[in-house]
Amino acid sequence: MRICIVGGGTAAACLVMALARTFGSRDVDLVIVEPSDQLWRGRAYRTDRDEIVVNAPHTMMTLDPNDPEHARRWLARHHNGGGAHQSWTQEVFPPRHIYGRYLEESLSQTLDGLMAADWRVTWLRRRAVSVAPDGDKALVGLEGGATVPCDYAVLCVGGPSGYDPYGLAGHPSYISRPYPVASALATVDPSASVAVVGCGLTAVDTILGLRAQGHQGRITLLSRDGILAAVRRPLQVGRPTVMTPESVQERLDRSASPLRLSTLAALTRAEALLAGATPEQIAAEMSLADWGLSRVRRQLADREHVRDVDWLQVTTWALITTVHLWWPTLPRRDRQQFFRRYHRLWNSFTSPMPAATATTLVEMADSGQLEVVRGLEGVKATQQGFLVVAQHHTVEADVVIAAATAAPTGHSATPTGAHELMDSLIHNGCGQRHPDGGLRVQPDTGRLVDRNGRPQHSLLALGHLTSGTHYYMSGIPMLVWRGEAVAAAIAADASTGVTSAAPGLLAP
Structure with a gap:
């Protein structure tokens, strides 16, 4: 059986781990189509500053839903020489780039074990431009004209390209993607006045990145409602009883x-x-x-x-x-x-922020460096920089950083580098846009729904492309959980002779 995964980021990593647990030593030919120079980390977990940390306890960041201690054991083995890197509690979190190493090394070890069990694993550093059913199988088209025939194609093409609602792309002082912050923010002058569009965790990481590189200028967070990421609470006992x-x-x-x-x-x-x-x-x-x-x-x-x-x-x-x-x-x-x-x-x-991060933001506000403004209406470039307009506030800025994503009230932005792929799915009728963004999928299995409302046996999706059908797909826990569901759907086919059931979500 050949399974082709289109994409090589974090969603793909979670799916590979789920497939490994589901199929074990069975005969599988796994093809990963990913044009970038590295696998599994995605933008948020690449090499970056230590100040940019994960924001969830280890039980929610494990790649193995049956082993809540998997991530913490890895951290203890690889960072036992002291320092903050070795800590992972409800209050202290490791850097994102360290977690990226956990992704890389866990996948490397898993794939080595699978190949020892006679799996065939191939990484094609090419861009997928089309996917279509081929009888009861699938055909993935690559840039340049080659094709990959497979039994199942799973689309894990990641998130959209930079959010640019004000048409600022291309301006030399506009930063559309702040990760990794160490490189994305490196050109920001320490004395520049900075406007950060957004109030979620990406905006918070942007502030931490600026602070870590010694930024002295004014920083203004702006959004429509001014609601920041909540402050993470101490871990307590208690489980839902009404809404289970x-x-x-x-x-x-x-x-x-x-x-x-x-x-x-x-x-x-x-x-x-x-x-x-x-x-x-x-x-x-x-x-x-x-x-x-x-x-x-x-x-x-x-x-x-x-x-x-x-x-x-x-x-x-x-x-x-x-x-x-x-x-x-x-x-x-x-x-x-x-x-x-x-x-x-x-x-x-x-998506709450650690209490230590919240305390840092308050200290920056008390010093006069940080301000939060709500009622954002627009941003436009001027000869001197930018003019940011809110309902009761106007902010002049030297640099604007986009740290927000489009609210899912319509078609979401197409994932980076996937325009041709999306167009092919819609054009050949094997995909259908969801009115709330992404593609329609069968909720339980992740199978794409064609223009006639029929689930596609050989075409599945995981991650951002399923937004709309699945309102909440953020973070490792949901990717792990939905990855298990996709693997279970493939395993349930009579041709595989395997049955599997997706586990429930881990407790926080």
Whole structure:
């Protein structure tokens, strides 16, 4: 059996590990189509500054869902000489580039074992420009005209190219992709005034990168709502009881009508209250009126009073572990309402920053170097630099850094280098765009859905291309989990003689 993986980033790494667990010593011909000069790391985990760290505990960053200690054991073996690199707790996190080494070395060791078990593994450093079914198999077209026939093609082509809503691409002082920060920010003058568009983790890493290289100029964070990544709370016990995968699936099975956003909101509130939240606490976290560094200061203070069971962690985990069930069932109008009201809060809670990072931001704000501005309306180039316009604020900047992604309320930007591939999928009818971005896929299996609504037996996708069908695909835990589902779908085919079931998500 030949499996062709299109893409060689982090999503592909998670899929290879899942395939290895699923198929073991069976006869597999694995072909990886990736034109770059390195595999597995993606942009976010390449060589970079030590200050740019991962933002999740080791149990959520493991490549093996059956072994929560896998990543921490690797770190202990490879960085036991002292220093912050050897630490990985709920409060202390290793640098992203160290985690990138974990990805590389884990995949190298796994592939060596697979080849010893007679797998054939080939890396084609070419760009895929087309994918199409070929009977009950698939055909991957490469730049230059060569083709790769295979039994299954899995598209793991990564995220979109730089977000450029204001048409600034090509300007010498506009940085569209801040990772790796060590190289992306190297040309920024230490005294320059910098406007960072975005308030999520990428924006936070951008600030840390500027600070690490001794930046002295003013830094302004700007976004529409000014909601920064939440402050990570101390790890506590407690698990969801109202919104579990089982209970949500049961509700969906017994109802002929789709789940509505109002029902979802009520279930979430019930989960929070049962976990010990007060109505006032819920209102504070859900309020968009509390924003910027004021919100960060409050969250830093609140984390000092977290109970044995932390309602916010329990509720966030309830949403993360059930979103794959309820999101595809929401009516389009409800999804649009979710984007408008909850999307930024979701990103804030599901991708929190370490408390130490939050403290650094507060210190920079207290010194007058950092400011957060909401109500962003536009950015335009001037003869002197840039003029950034917000509802009640105008900022002049020497440098603008894009650290935001497009909200998934329409067609998402095409992944870098995949324009021809996407066009071919749509043109030949074996792919269909999702109105919320990405391609339509079968939720359980990741199989592409053709223009007639039929799942494609031999064509599957993992990661960014499935956004729309899967609202939440950020981070290693979701890639590992969905990778298991894709491997299980391939294994379930009668021709393989293998059965497998995707495990549940690891606890935080």
